[in-house]
Amino acid sequence: MFDHITIPENGEAISYQNGHLVVPNNPIIPFIEGDGIGIDVTPAMLKVVNAAVEKAYGGDRYIAWMEVFAGEKSTQVYDSETWLPEETLAAFKQYKVGIKGPLTTPVGGGMRSLNVALRQLLDLYVCQRPIQWFTGVPSPIKKPGEVNMVIFRENSEDVYAGIEFEAGTEAANKLLRFLQDELQVNNIRFTQDCGLGVKPVSKQGTQRLVRKAIQYAIDNDRSSVTIVHKGNIMKYTEGAFKNWAYELAKQEFGAQTVNGGLWCQLTNPKTGKEIIIKDVIADSMLQQTLLRPAEYSVIATLNLNGDYLSDAVSAQVGGIGIAPGANIGEQIAIFEATHGTAPKYAGLNKVNPSSVILSAEMMLRHIGWFEAADLLLSGVSGAINAKTVTYDFARLMEGSTLVSCSQFADCIIEHMH
Ligand SMILES: NC(=O)C1=CN([C@@H]2O[C@H](COP(=O)(O)OP(=O)(O)OC[C@H]3O[C@@H](n4cnc5c(N)ncnc54)[C@H](OP(=O)(O)O)[C@@H]3O)[C@@H](O)[C@H]2O)C=CC1
Numbered sequence: 001m002f003d004h005i006t007i008p009e010n011g012e013a014i015s016y017q018n019g020h021l022v023v024p025n026n027p028i029i030p031f032i033e034g035d036g037i038g039i040d041v042t043p044a045m046l047k048v049v050n051a052a053v054e055k056a057y058g059g060d061r062y063i064a065w066m067e068v069f070a071g072e073k074s075t076q077v078y079d080s081e082t083w084l085p086e087e088t089l090a091a092f093k094q095y096k097v098g099i100k101g102p103l104t105t106p107v108g109g110g111m112r113s114l115n116v117a118l119r120q121l122l123d124l125y126v127c128q129r130p131i132q133w134f135t136g137v138p139s140p141i142k143k144p145g146e147v148n149m150v151i152f153r154e155n156s157e158d159v160y161a162g163i164e165f166e167a168g169t170e171a172a173n174k175l176l177r178f179l180q181d182e183l184q185v186n187n188i189r190f191t192q193d194c195g196l197g198v199k200p201v202s203k204q205g206t207q208r209l210v211r212k213a214i215q216y217a218i219d220n221d222r223s224s225v226t227i228v229h230k231g232n233i234m235k236y237t238e239g240a241f242k243n244w245a246y247e248l249a250k251q252e253f254g255a256q257t258v259n260g261g262l263w264c265q266l267t268n269p270k271t272g273k274e275i276i277i278k279d280v281i282a283d284s285m286l287q288q289t290l291l292r293p294a295e296y297s298v299i300a301t302l303n304l305n306g307d308y309l310s311d312a313v314s315a316q317v318g319g320i321g322i323a324p325g326a327n328i329g330e331q332i333a334i335f336e337a338t339h340g341t342a343p344k345y346a347g348l349n350k351v352n353p354s355s356v357i358l359s360a361e362m363m364l365r366h367i368g369w370f371e372a373a374d375l376l377l378s379g380v381s382g383a384i385n386a387k388t389v390t391y392d393f394a395r396l397m398e399g400s401t402l403v404s405c406s407q408f409a410d411c412i413i414e415h416m417h
Pocket residue numbers: 037041101102103104105106115319320321336337338339340341342343351352353354355392
């Protein structure tokens with residue numbers, strides 16, 4: 001059925017029925033190894049997940065991994081022009097749950113991001129990035145234990161949609177003329193060499209993201225949802241995001257305005273506790289998360305803000321080497337590391353594999369394999385507590401033992417209890 005993807009004979013497809021995933025004991029899970037350090041972290045992740053599943057279910061359950069291709073490896077397996085084969089997209093559509101390593105995006109020219117393309121083509125509109133501190137991880141802040149945020153980043157709109165026109169091209173000039181002649185825009189400073197980007201933000205796109213963020217707060221007994229935006233400057237995109245978010249909280253979740261202001265609160269139907277819905281302007285939020293992290297729990301924000309914020313907050317809990325993520329749509333989810341391909345470390349068996357391993361932990365919970373997910377978490381905590389860590393933690397952790405990427409995976413497995 002596929003040209004270059006081998007379907008494992010010992011596995012069955014996950015399906016989606018009546019609004020729920022139906023997961024067999026031997027699910028086929030597609031994975032993309034990834035460029036750069038993908039070659040280091042992805043095998044480490046596969047080994048750790050297999051060990052956790054084996055330990056949790058003693059052979060009654062296992063994952064039938066199925067490699068699918070994107071990025072540089074795809075150009076070797078298919079042909080030099082094929083970066084994201086149709087059959088890779090078809091596999092994610094068919095098998096519903098997947099995981100990926102990082103993929104390279106050249107700066108300033110060449111192809112657009114394959115990572116963003118996957119999210120857009122499969123409409124994985126939620127980018128969920130939980131950021132939590134593991135005891136013992138070196139941090140630049142005094143109380144990293146106060147950092148416990150889950151970022152819901154809108155994943156399909158904003159400047160990330162890639163509607164851009166290069167300076168000097170016919171398209172850019174045409175759009176400039178339209179802006180000036182038809183819309184009377186007269187504050188573009190250097191029209192002769194001006195690139196243009198369009199930032200689409202819709203009510204539908206905003207509200208489907210915010211709905212997931214509020215529902216997450218309800219399901220996980222979280223105290224607040226903070227809408228992060230730059231609406232003072234970008235009124236009809238980021239400002240509208242804020243307004244549509246509050247509107248949704250009130251209309252769909254029955255939130256009531258508090259203190260006569262914009263903020264509102266709703267009663268969690270599962271716990272009876274109050275959940276505050278508030279908003280903070282994006283630049284201020286970057287200092288808030290450093291100075292008062294305990295006041296922030298669930299965060300709902302636009303695509304670019306979420307990209308910046310997730311790396312910045314990750315730095316407080318040890319860096320992007322340990323921060324996991326997931327791209328989630330109505331039926332399909334692809335779990336992925338927060339970091340990129342870190343090319344200078346590629347193939348050195350050096351980097352921290354925790355980001356993609358903890359992304360796999362999210363994936364195990366997503367398919368309902370909680371016992372394996374818990375084992376995986378205990379393994380990561382145990383390895384860090386034993387101070388057997390990769391270079392990124394070792395350089396900040398006194399008395400630690402430096403281990404390689406693959407050795408760290410083995411340490412995680414040793415500490416799974
Ligand atoms: N989702 C994805 O696939 C993403 C892809 N990218 C792409 O990756 C490429 C490189 O991007 P770049 O901006 O350099 O960002 P990277 O995330 O690849 O690397 C930046 C730095 O972060 C640290 N780092 C990253 N991963 C790890 C890890 N696993 N363990 C320890 N430290 C880590 C390293 O810091 P130090 O030097 O201090 O050791 C590294 O130099 C670009 O093409 C970019 O577009 C970027 C982000 C996400």
